[in-house]
Amino acid sequence: MIRKQFLLNQNSYKKLVFLVLFNLTSFLFYGQVITGTVVDQSNETLIGASVVLKGTTIGTATDFDGNFTLDISKSQVRTLVVSFTGYKTKEVSIGNQKNFIVSLAEDVSTLGEVVVVAIGYGNKKITDLTGSIASVSTKDFQKAPVTNVEGLIANKLPGVQITPTSGKPGAGGSILIRGGSSLSATNDPLIVIDGVPVENSKSGPGILSQLNPNDIESFTVLKDASASAIYGSRASNGVVIITTKKGSSNKFDFSVSSNIRISSVIRKADVLSADQYREVVKQLGTSSTRLGNASTDWQDEIFQQAIAKEHNVSASGSVMSVLPYRASVGFLDQDGVLKTGNYKRVTALLNLSPKFFDDHLKVNVNLKGSFEGEREANEKAIRNATIFDPTQSVFMEDQTYGGYFQYVQFANNPGLAVTNPVSMLKQAKKINQSFRSIGNIQLDYKMHFLPDLHLNVNAGYDVSRSISRNAVDFNYFENDAAGGFIAYKNPDKEVKNLLFESYLFYSKELKSIKSKFDITAGYSFNDFLTTNFSYPSYFANGAINVNSYPPFPFDKPSNAIVSFYGRLNYTINEKYLLTASLRRDGSSRFSKENRWGNFPSVALAWKMK
Structure with missing residues (x-):
């Protein structure tokens, strides 16, 4: 008897130890925050080094002391990828370690490379820059599939957040460069796509949502005043220059890619079960509404495993070795984790880059088009799912409210009740569609009589058209008294932005005094026209709401910006650098007395090595 009791206690002890170790391991695995420092071979800290979980977009960048902190609890990946420009990328296994010192070695294979980046109205070697400019290209992008182009550079650029x-399907991200500069106005940077500055037309999930990530060649971010002043008043929050892929005259390339990815809610709100809810009501002794006999997890009813399907086809090459081209088509169909949410995108791109007159004339034609279709799920259903009575079922026999259970005792004033979250998703439909096209033709002519002098002419457009439909069923609980409604706007908004720019660029090297310089002088004209349409609304049965007639069918806000700009870059002995720029903007938004503004900048740099 004593022997059996001892064995029983021994087995219980082993089980207890196992449970403690299991829970401790789970805590370490799923609740881990790691820290560390990234240094070079001389033990000097590296500022802005990228630290990313391998194959994911979860990552961060080192701070001014070379330190990083990263929450890895949302992924089962346990390998870090640490990278920094000019250094070899290093993979580090995490294991149970919480603090790391990662030493990166210089990549000698890149020491002789000349890296050229876009600086706005031209390109320049990165070693000759005075302003703060960061650039990443295809080889540096995130390797995991992303929905929007912002995801390509997540945690890749220091100072860029x-x-x-x-969490909607298709939703992009906001780009913040070196923190916010305004409490009330926008903090969005100026976006320039293949030489065309684009405005946020508020159609579609985001300003960059219309671009296909597979078409992007490089991102360049102008972060400080010296670098961005050439773009004037619109560059107060920095500039993001995006370049799409071009064709090559050397080879033909055909690519087909497809991927399917699944998303799910990893953590739900902790709420009472049906039995716990009944017990609480029993302890309190009363409830303002009658309890039901069901056991419903309302969060399970509104959330789903979301599937995203993406397909891309591209071809690049050259026609008879004189007309390099690249063409692509992409399709994305993404469901949301909140039921009924869906996003579809179709993109098309055509880039032509021929050269004429012994390469004296370079022509770039860039055409991009996109269609976006979005059904927005009612996100208020998430809150209702956490507070709705779990003892009630989703449906009921009474078809008064479409067969969904509702608190009918509040029918005369639905605002006093909590609406069935499933009905909020199924009986309300908000659909947005947008068509957008961005294109330009850019000519760069190197003068025959003076090869150091270039004339660049750029003409472009950015046009879009959006359609919206917002409707709720006549028997929707929240709108029962009003009989539902239909608000259909076709079109909802039309945007037409035009651009014309021309500048001269002259560069010269003066070997006798160990100097070189380049001068840019140009003119820019931007015209912006938006048409906002207004319509009456209808009841769900098709009858017009006579009280909804708008006072006018549309309005057409418009404005124009005229600019003159110049820039000087001067280098002495490959060591001392000077950059000076001036832009004068005139905007029709202001009165004639206050229409013009000057935006100067001067920067000095000294190469210490």
Whole structure:
């Protein structure tokens, strides 16, 4: 008897130890925050080094002391990828370690490379820059599939913060460069795509949502005043220059890619079960509404495993070795983790880059088009799912409210009740569609009589058209008294922005005094026209709401910007650098007395090595 009791206690002890170790391992595995420092071979800290979980977009960048902190609890990946420009990328296994010192070795294979980046109205070697400019290209992008182009550079650029705007399918992220500069106005940077500055037309999930990530060649971010002043008043929050892929005259390339990815809610709100809810009501002794006999997890009813399917086809090459081209088509169909949410995108791109007159004339034609279709799920259903009575079932026999259970005792004033979260998703439909096209033709002519002098002419457009439909069923609980409604706007908004720019660029090397310089002088004209349409609304049965007639069918806000700009870059002995720029902007938004503004900048740099 004593022997059996001893064995029983021994087995219980082993089980207890196992449970403690299991829970401790789970805590370490799923609740881990790691820290560390990234240094070079001389033990000097590296500022802005990228630290990313391998194959994911979860990552961060080192701070001014070379330190990083990363929450890895949302992924089962346990390998870090640490990278920094000019150094070899290093993979580090995490294991149970919480603090790391990662030493990166110089990549000698890149020491002789000349890296050229876009600086706005031209390109320049990165070693000759005075302003703060960061650039990443295809080889540096995130390797995991991303929905929007912002995801390509997540945690890749120091001083650039990308924050998701929402969890909706297709939603992009806001780009913040070196923190916010305004409390009330926008903090969005100026976006320039293949030489065309684009405005946020508020159609579609984001300003960059219309671009296909597979078409992007490089990102360049102008971060400080010296670098961005050439773009004037619109560059107060920095500039993001995006370049799409071009064709090559050397080879033909055909590519087909497809991927399917699944998303799910990893953590739900902790709420009472049906039995716990009944017990609480029993302890309190009363309830303002009658309890039901069901056991419903309302969060399970509104959330789903979301599937995203993406397909891309591209071809690049050259026609008879004289007309390099690249063409692509992409399709994305993404469901949301909140039921009924869906996002579809179709993109098309055609880039032509021929050269004429012994390469004296370079022509770039860039055409991009996109269609976006979005059904927005009612996100208020998430809150209702956490507070709705779990003892009630989703449906009921009474078809008064479409067969969904509702608190009918509040029918005369639905605002006093909590609406069935499933009905909020199924009986309300908000659909947005947008068509957008961005294109330009850019000519760069190197003068025959003076090869150091270039004339660049750029003409472009950015046009879009959006359609919206917002409707709720006549028997929707929240709108029962009003009989539902239909608000259909076709079109909802039309945007037409035009651009014309021309500048001269002259560069010269003066070997006798160990100097070289380049001068840019140009003119820019931007015309912006938006048409906002207004319509009456209808009841769900098709009858017009006579009280909804708008006072006018549309309005057409417009404005124009005229600019003159210049820039000087001067280098002495490959060591001392000077950059000076001036832009004078005139905007029709202001009165004639206050229409013009000057935006100067001067920067000095000294190469210490």
